[in-house]
Amino acid sequence: MMNRKVVSACFTGIHCRYDQKHCLVKEIQQLVTRGEAIPICPEQLGGLSTPRNPAEIIGGNGEDVLDGKARVIDNQGNDVTKQFIHGAYEALAIAKTMDAKQAILKESSPSCGSHYIYDGTFQGKKQPGMGVTAALFRRHGIEVISENKIEIELDHPSHR
Ligand code: SF4
Numbered sequence: 001m002m003n004r005k006v007v008s009a010c011f012t013g014i015h016c017r018y019d020q021k022h023c024l025v026k027e028i029q030q031l032v033t034r035g036e037a038i039p040i041c042p043e044q045l046g047g048l049s050t051p052r053n054p055a056e057i058i059g060g061n062g063e064d065v066l067d068g069k070a071r072v073i074d075n076q077g078n079d080v081t082k083q084f085i086h087g088a089y090e091a092l093a094i095a096k097t098m099d100a101k102q103a104i105l106k107e108s109s110p111s112c113g114s115h116y117i118y119d120g121t122f123q124g125k126k127q128p129g130m131g132v133t134a135a136l137f138r139r140h141g142i143e144v145i146s147e148n149k150i151e152i153e154l155d156h157p158s159h160r
Helices: 026-033 062-066 081-097 132-139 147-155
Strands: 005-008 037-040 055-058 071-074 102-105 116-118 126-128 143-146
Touching: 005 026, 005 081, 026 037, 026 147, 037 081, 055 062, 055 116, 062 081, 062 132, 071 081, 081 132, 102 132, 102 147, 132 143, 143 147
Parallel strands: 005 037, 005 102, 102 143
Antiparallel strands: 055 071, 116 126
């Protein structure tokens, strides 16, 4: 049976980033073209507009946000925690509907980051941690990998 995936929509050429740009990864886009993956953007699913202010997690990581111990704040000081959590659950609903077991998500995003997120200072500094959607997916048994892992696998196919 095909191992269906969800992928960050910005990888597929969709202009859903906060700055209305995308971050195309052709190998990931091709998964969607072949019907092996569905693109999702948790921040748009949470009701945020595009373009939107960049946001970072303040006081913790995505798990802390889900537990009510940290907030997501944009660079104008607006609290967008509710939208980030709502978008994460909407993305999870899509993943469950298609019985996805794996997600390829954009590293360092406050939603999609799986190993690193920005540290909440809006100074371009990263710290170890997951974004809100990545944390929710992992809690529900969905494997989350980053585009960096995909590039490693493509460079070293014998390691698959
Ligand atoms: Fe891409 Fe995820 Fe950010 Fe949407 S929320 S723009 S899918 S990194």
